[in-house]
Amino acid sequence: MTAPIIKIDGISKSFGTFKVLDGLSMQVMPREKLALIGPSGSGKTTILRILMTLERIDSGHIQIDGEQLYHMERNGQLLTADERHLARMRQKIGMVFQLFNLFPHKSVIDNVTLAPILTKGMPRAAAEKRAMELLDMVGMADKAKSMPAQLSGGQKQRVAIARALALQPKIMLFDEVTSALDPELVEEVLNVLWRLCSETDMTMLLVTHEMGFAHDFADRVLFFDRGKIVEEGKPDEIFRHPKQERTQGFLKKIIAAGHRV
Amino acid sequence: MTQWSGYFGLILQGALVTIELTLMGSVLALIMAFLAGLGRLSRFFVLRALATAYIEFFRGTSIFVQLFWAYFVLPFIGISLTPLQAGVLALGLNVGAYAAEVVRGAIQSIGREQYEACTALNLGRWHGMRHVILPQALLVMLPTFGNNAIELLKATAVVSLISLADLTFQAQVVRSQTGNTMVPFATILVIYFALALIISWGVRSLERRMARGLDGVRI
Ligand SMILES: Nc1ncnc2c1ncn2[C@@H]1O[C@H](COP(=O)(O)OP(=O)(O)OP(=O)(O)O)[C@@H](O)[C@H]1O
Ligand SMILES: [Mg+2]
DSSP states (O other): OOOOSEEEEEEEEEETTEEEEEEEEEEEOTTOEEEEEOSTTSSHHHHHHHHTTSSOOSEEEEEETTEESSEEEETTEEEEOOHHHHHHHHTTEEEEOTTOOOOTTSOHHHHHHHHHHHHHOOOHHHHHHHHHHHHHHTTOGGGTTSOGGGSOHHHHHHHHHHHHHTTOOSEEEEESTTTTSOHHHHHHHHHHHHHHHHHOOOEEEEEOSOHHHHHHHOSEEEEEETTEEEEEEOHHHHHHSOOSHHHHHHHHHHHHTTOOO | OHHHHHHHHHHHHHHHHHHHHHHHHHHHHHHHHHHHHHHHTOSSHHHHHHHHHHHHHHHHSOHHHHHHIIIIIGGGGTOOOOHHHHHHHHHHHHHHHHHHHHHHHHHHHSOHHHHHHHHHTTOHHHHHIIIIIHHHHHHHHHHHHHHHHHHHHHHGGGGGGGTOOOHHHHHHHHHHHHOOSHHHHHHHHHHHHHHHHHHHHHHHHHHHHHHTTTTSOOO
């Protein structure tokens, strides 16, 4: 019996008076590929942002790789995590954003090498060698010297993936990484995700509206609505034989909107 | 005609003093701008309060009075400055207070997504500021810094009041010695304007250099 790499225990999160997450619990196993689906505003992004420490939780606990994310154990007591603890925990996690968030003033390769050089003290030559390998894997090696503004959306997103991979996180979070792309560019990014999925043993959490891809990619699919897991299961169970009415309704709408399932 | 060349020599010497004041004042202003601008954004209340107090005080009082303090009042507490030092101090602190708000505004204009990318890459506050936020913010600051530098250049004229021999001071000397008002003042008008043009041109070419690549133009 292996231990879960992510263990979320009754977390709640409000924005003002609006409660996005209300006592959510879930677990993710090492190497698991998880797809999070659900209607807009159901809290999918919020969960990823909480795991990346971009939002704080109001209550509950999260364990990453056996350690508390937002708490530190000191003399048997649980204290709120300080910045140093968070920085150590962040080493385990990487995130790719919907809008890429590349550094516009840095070339493609500098985008990829910046964090390894600064946070891991990697020598520049080693960081660049590794960056070129990663850029090669995402098919962007020939654009290493380009500036982000010279790239298409799909190319930017592939660079952003390489940038996150450069820190070798155990867990990767992908938040609708193809939603901002023109339809003809979606494929090239999904191909990269597919390679990561089949060639690495990273744990991957994918928020997506690409139901066809989620079906092929995921070991397990979670359907969210209003901050709660309404239904979860193997892709076939969720996509072919959804039990819950809300899941059925959601999938019907998605298909009507022209997405392949 | 020959006598005029001597007077132009005086005015050129004055121009050198004005340039010196402008350069040294700008360096001090730049340092103060970053200290106080970053201070305003600090997590620590004391730093924020200090920065705010500095900015409000130096924007809220006249540069004349500040200069007189630097030159005439500081000696009473044991700090005697040369006219040049007093001029640099007053100009640098005064313009630095305005420029500090430029630094703060520019840093705040950088989108939240850049800060979030820094967090996701675990860069930490200092590395993120130094390598991601500031380089982009600098480009936003630059045009306004150019205006601040020109303001500083124009404000250097006040040092003639503590008898530092800058452009304006020398023009008055020439005027009193020749009895001609038109020629010396027309001359310094042109020189101030030329210096201001050089600053704008310098800042603009710096801006172009730094913006290279950001807009998708091949470098
Ligand atoms: N910073 C914020 N301030 C206020 N409300 C927020 C904030 N971030 C998210 N919300 C709200 O929280 C709810 C959940 O948002 P979240 O972005 O997690 O949804 P989502 O499932 O990712 O939706 P989508 O599919 O549209 O991306 C939404 O109603 C949203 O308006
Ligand atoms: Mg979202």
